[in-house]
Amino acid sequence: xxxxxxxxxxxxxxxxxxxxxxxxxxxxxxxxxxxxxxxxxxxxxxxxxxxxxxxxxxxxxxxxxxxxxxxxxxxxxxxxxxxxxxxxxxxxxxxxxxxxxxxxxxxxxxxxxxxxxxxxxxxxxxxxxxxxxxxxxxxxxxxxxxxxxxxxxxxxxxxxxxxxxxxxxxxxxxxxxxxxxxxxxxxxxxxxxxxxxxxxxxxxxxxxxxxxxxxxxxxxxxxxxxxxxxxxxxxxxxxxxxxxxxxxxxxxxxxxxxxxxxxxxxxxxxxxxxxxxxxxxxxxxxxxxxxxxxxx
Numbered sequence: 001x002x003x004x005x006x007x008x009x010x011x012x013x014x015x016x017x018x019x020x021x022x023x024x025x026x027x028x029x030x031x032x033x034x035x036x037x038x039x040x041x042x043x044x045x046x047x048x049x050x051x052x053x054x055x056x057x058x059x060x061x062x063x064x065x066x067x068x069x070x071x072x073x074x075x076x077x078x079x080x081x082x083x084x085x086x087x088x089x090x091x092x093x094x095x096x097x098x099x100x101x102x103x104x105x106x107x108x109x110x111x112x113x114x115x116x117x118x119x120x121x122x123x124x125x126x127x128x129x130x131x132x133x134x135x136x137x138x139x140x141x142x143x144x145x146x147x148x149x150x151x152x153x154x155x156x157x158x159x160x161x162x163x164x165x166x167x168x169x170x171x172x173x174x175x176x177x178x179x180x181x182x183x184x185x186x187x188x189x190x191x192x193x194x195x196x197x198x199x200x201x202x203x204x205x206x207x208x209x210x211x212x213x214x215x216x217x218x219x220x221x222x223x224x225x226x227x228x229x230x231x232x233x234x235x236x237x238x239x240x241x242x243x244x245x246x247x248x249x250x251x252x253x254x255x256x257x258x259x260x261x262x263x264x265x266x267x268x269x270x271x272x273x274x275x276x277x278x279x280x281x282x283x284x285x286x287x288x289x290x291x292x293x294x295x296x
Contacts (some may be wrong), residue, residue: 018185027094035087038079046076061124070132073119074160120161120180127160130177136185141256144175145182148175151175190230191259193252195266199246199274200282208279209235215273228258233266 019206045160134280136142138156144165151173153165165173199208216233219225232252238248250270254262274281 017026017222019119022149024094028091028216031087031091031094035083038083038258042079042083043076046072046079071128072160074128074131083191089152119176119178123161125175127158127162130158133162135183136187140185141170141188142186143184144180145184146175146179147181148179176262186259187256189256191254193229193254193259193262194263195235195250195268196239196290197248197250197274198242198281199248200280201244201246203279205238205241205246205248208274209237211273211279212270219266225262227255228262229254244284248271 001180004229012292056189060091131286136158138155138158140155141153142155142165144163151165151167153167153171153173155163156166156172157164161177163175165175167173197208197212199205212235219233220229230253234252236249236251238246239248252262252266273283
């Protein structure tokens with residue numbers, strides 16, 4: 001008798017499981033399989049996109065490859081989270097779980113988390129778009145206008161949340177990406193070296209121009225400067241009539257990383273040539289104290 005009852009109970013459980021499986025099991029398994037397939041497909045698409053970017057001639061540098069890896073990794077992670085969140089909600093709905101209180105609780109928790117971590121969310125989103133738009137990268141020399149003070153220097157690291165800058169004097173600046181309001185990148189495309197040459201009012205401007213042009217012809221043949229300079233150097237002319245000197249402006253379009261080296265070389269060569277040609281570079285006038293004036 002007991003055996004018969006046990007068999008009957010097993011049969012009933014089997015019938016109930018069969019009904020449950022027909023009502024929910026097939027849908028549940030199908031949803032899980034679809035989520036897995038979508039996750040794998042997303043990773044394959046992101047991987048293919050990454051390889052396409054890495055194969056571009058514009059992104060062969062190691063620093064750009066790191067930027068691509070960070071960006072594609074963030075896209076892949078966000079996509080997988082969205083897929084599995086939707087899959088779990090669909091499964092719970094099919095199992096007749098009331099989602100209203102659950103979603104309400106999640107909404108309250110999300111609002112509380114949003115207020116508590118809004119700066120982190122803002123920094124992360126800003127960092128994502130900095131990477132996506134390639135506004136700057138590691139190794140670039142930039143100036144940032146932030147919500148606090150302007151800072152500048154060379155980018156040492158860049159994450160989704162923080163940009164690290166090394167200033168010229170060695171100071172290390174950690175700037176949250178959400179605080180960046182304006183980016184001035186001095187390492188993209190080309191740069192312009194600007195040198196102002198002061199000469200005395202008594203000097204012939206045409207002669208000064210001729211001396212500088214002769215010097216620049218020699219500099220264009222210099223193998224080092226030829227590698228640094230894209231165009232020029234050239235004399236724009238008298239840029240300013242100062243109190244005690246004429247200011248002649250010289251410009252040269254250079255590689256971004258060689259702007260300051262080019263300016264130093266130009267100043268050094270121009271000073272030597274002006275001295276050799278006897279062209280006088282005036283000094284600021286000195287005011288001698290009169291007798292009876294208090295010492296300064």
